[in-house]
Amino acid sequence: MRETEILVIGGGPAGLSAALEAASLGAEVTLLDSDLKLGGQLIKQTHKFFGSKEEHAGTRGLLIADLLFRELEDYKSQGKIKVLSNCTATGYYKEDGVVSYVVGEDEYVRIRPRKIVMATGAQERLIPFHNNDLPGVYGAGAIQTLMNVYGVTPGQRVLMVGAGNIGLIVSYQLMQAGVEIVAILEALSKIGGYWVHAAKVRRMGVPILLNHTIKEALGTDVVTGAVIQEVDSKFQPVGDPQRVDCDVICLAVGLTPTCEMLWQAGCEMKFVPQLCGYVAKRDSLMRTSHPDIWVAGDAAGIEEASSAMVEGRVAGLAAAAALNYGTPEVLKERSTMYHKRLSDLRAGEVGEKIREGLCQVCCECWGA
Amino acid sequence: MNLIEKHPILEFQRGRKVQFFFDGQEMEGFEGEPIAAALHANGVRIYRVTPEMKRPRGFFCAIGKCSSCFMVVDGVPNVRTCVTALTEGMRVETQTGKGLVPPVGA
Numbered sequence: 109m110r111e112t113e114i115l116v117i118g119g120g121p122a123g124l125s126a127a128l129e130a131a132s133l134g135a136e137v138t139l140l141d142s143d144l145k146l147g148g149q150l151i152k153q154t155h156k157f158f159g160s161k162e163e164h165a166g167t168r169g170l171l172i173a174d175l176l177f178r179e180l181e182d183y184k185s186q187g188k189i190k191v192l193s194n195c196t197a198t199g200y201y202k203e204d205g206v207v208s209y210v211v212g213e214d215e216y217v218r219i220r221p222r223k224i225v226m227a228t229g230a231q232e233r234l235i236p237f238h239n240n241d242l243p244g245v246y247g248a249g250a251i252q253t254l255m256n257v258y259g260v261t262p263g264q265r266v267l268m269v270g271a272g273n274i275g276l277i278v279s280y281q282l283m284q285a286g287v288e289i290v291a292i293l294e295a296l297s298k299i300g301g302y303w304v305h306a307a308k309v310r311r312m313g314v315p316i317l318l319n320h321t322i323k324e325a326l327g328t329d330v331v332t333g334a335v336i337q338e339v340d341s342k343f344q345p346v347g348d349p350q351r352v353d354c355d356v357i358c359l360a361v362g363l364t365p366t367c368e369m370l371w372q373a374g375c376e377m378k379f380v381p382q383l384c385g386y387v388a389k390r391d392s393l394m395r396t397s398h399p400d401i402w403v404a405g406d407a408a409g410i411e412e413a414s415s416a417m418v419e420g421r422v423a424g425l426a427a428a429a430a431l432n433y434g435t436p437e438v439l440k441e442r443s444t445m446y447h448k449r450l451s452d453l454r455a456g457e458v459g460e461k462i463r464e465g466l467c468q469v470c471c472e473c474w475g476a
Numbered sequence: 477m478n479l480i481e482k483h484p485i486l487e488f489q490r491g492r493k494v495q496f497f498f499d500g501q502e503m504e505g506f507e508g509e510p511i512a513a514a515l516h517a518n519g520v521r522i523y524r525v526t527p528e529m530k531r532p533r534g535f536f537c538a539i540g541k542c543s544s545c546f547m548v549v550d551g552v553p554n555v556r557t558c559v560t561a562l563t564e565g566m567r568v569e570t571q572t573g574k575g576l577v578p579p580v581g582a
Contacts, residue, residue: 142540144510144561154485168485194559196540213555231541241544243521243534250538250558258506258513259488261478285480329532330521366541 112138112190114427115207115221117197117369120148121413122405123227124176125420126427129442130225131188133425133433138219139189140209142196145257146180147173148229150413152252154281155305162449163414170256172413197228200372205400223400223427226370226388227420230363230406235269238324244331248278248360255285263356267334268292269322273301273412275360279309282358289314290354293336295321295343302458323349325357363410370407373398382465383409389469393426393443394419402427409469411462415453422446477504478517494564511557511568512538512545523547523557524571547571551578 116127119141127139145151153169164172183189192209198216199208206220232247234240246254246262248270254260266287268279271294279289292309297318299306306316319339326333333353338346364385371377375388376397387409388396395402402423405416422443429439454462480488491507498520505514512523512535522532523545536544540559549555550567553575557568 143559144508170486194561196559213552213560231539232537241531241533243523243532246535247537250536253538253558254513254516254535255480256486258509258517259480259483259486259490260513260517261480262516284484286482330534 109206110138110217110219112136112219112221113431114138114223114225114424115140115219116225116227116424117207118148118227118229118405118407119143119146119191119193120227120229120405120416121150121173121176122229122407122416122420122423123148123225124150124173124180125417126225126227126402126404126424127189128176128179128183129421129424130428130433131183131424133428133438135188135428135431135433137183137189137424138221139191140195140197140207141191141193144194146177146191146193149249149252150176152249152256153277153413154256154284155277157414159414159453160449163417163453169413172417176417197369200224200369202372202374221400223402223430224373225402225404225420225423225427226396226407227403227405227416227423228366228369228407230384230410231366232359233362233364234359235322235361237322239327240325242325242327242331243329244327244355245325245357245359248274248358249363251278251356251358252281255287256281261285261287262358263287263354265290265354266356266358267322267336267352267354268358268360270294270360270362271299271301271306271316271318272360272362273305274363275358276301276305276309278358278360279314280305280312283309283312283314290352291320291336292316293320293322294318295339297341319346322357326351331355331357363406365407365409367407370396370401370403373401375401375403378469380409380465380468382461383411383469385410387469389471391471392447394423395426400430409462409465415450415462418446418449418453422450478519494562496562496564496566496568498568499570505562507563508561510538511547511549511555511560511562511566513558514562515557515568522570525573527573546575548575553577 404423
């Protein structure tokens with residue numbers, strides 16, 4: 109059986125940051141990621157990030173990933189971080205704290221970590237409509253992977269469902285890839301995402317249809333169109349349904365935290381609508397009710413990549429500290445800095461929902 | 477091929493060109509990219525047919541979680557083609573139903 113001091117599950121922005129932080133204090137880290145390429149959603153983001161200098165504001169997401177990868181190379185060459193890509197965590201065994209994972213599709217391996225940071229990210233939500241399983245109905249993250257990581261055109265004409273930040277950003281990214289956006293549908297009466305993203309797609313002439321939803325995907329083997337419907341504030345149909353031609357229907361209707369491993373480990377969980385699903389209760393250093401398990405990023409509640417990176421730093425710091433790495437002064441100094449950055453990112457009107465969600469699951473500490 | 481040739485921001489670093497087979501038909505893809513991406517670039521959108529309702533399924537989540545893109549790869553069923561890398565000469569087949577596990581030693 110393999111052994112490691114700190115196992116970080118998930119190599120997206122949160123997991124990468126957790127691994128780097130823990131290694132910076134001297135801990136030995138194994139970073140497990142199920143994808144062929146590290147970086148999670150970060151490597152698919154062509155837009156420039158917000159926040160402050162510390163969060164690399166003004167830098168495109170994929171270039172922020174490059175900065176993290178460069179930092180990672182140093183620790184890899186020193187043997188402080190071992191990266192296991194294309195390895196999917198499959199289970200946590202409570203009786204001995206062992207984690208199992210599968211390499212690719214066939215080789216099962218067990219690893220015994222002393223501490224774990226769960227940075228498993230999120231998964232796409234699906235909404236019910238007729239034919240929603242037809243090939244051509246794709247998740248927004250999947251479309252980003254196809255076009256921004258592998259350079260494959262997802263289709264010719266895309267109907268976007270959802271005008272939150274993801275729906276708006278992915279629409280813009282599709283246009284960068286030369287794909288036409290038929291329309292962006294939003295069932296609510298207002299745009300959920302930032303105005304700056306909405307303005308970019310509107311300037312390119314894409315209609316954002318508020319109070320509209322998808323009723324049906326058309327096509328026998330693959331998507332050839334869709335039926336859309338105007339709705340009122342109670343989501344009841346208004347007027348006649350309309351038919352649109354498209355070969356892809358992109359669902360950007362929200363994400364939900366990936367939390368199976370946290371359930372398996374017996375962490376105290378709570379359903380928090382503002383964080384988009386079940387999440388682990390945690391203390392201010394991201395430790396769950398399980399004394400050896402920390403959580404960070406979208407797995408701890410759907411937010412965005414900048415705060416995921418800071419949360420990852422906090423979790424990595426705390427997991428390393430639990431193994432007696434770092435001096436109390438360093439820990440205090442860094443945790444104060446990270447908490448300040450998190451509260452800056454979550455300040456104001458845009459952070460209100462997150463703040464409401466977090467106050468339902470954060471406790472000061474779990475007691476001695 | 478449905479490939480993005482010109483992009484205002486991204487430069488794609490693709491692996492070397494390799495041949496593979498989809499239901500016996502020879503196709504071209506890039507080594508190391510997910511099988512599902514290579515198929516999509518070749519215009520293939522149906523990856524399997526469900527066991528009971530016989531519904532076509534294709535690409536969906538691209539992170540190995542949803543099971544929509546399960547296919548038979550080199551004789552092995554239920555391969556997550558969105559997170560499995562394409563290799564030279566790979567034989568990829570549409571999966572019908574649950575797929576048959578190959579006999580031991582095959």
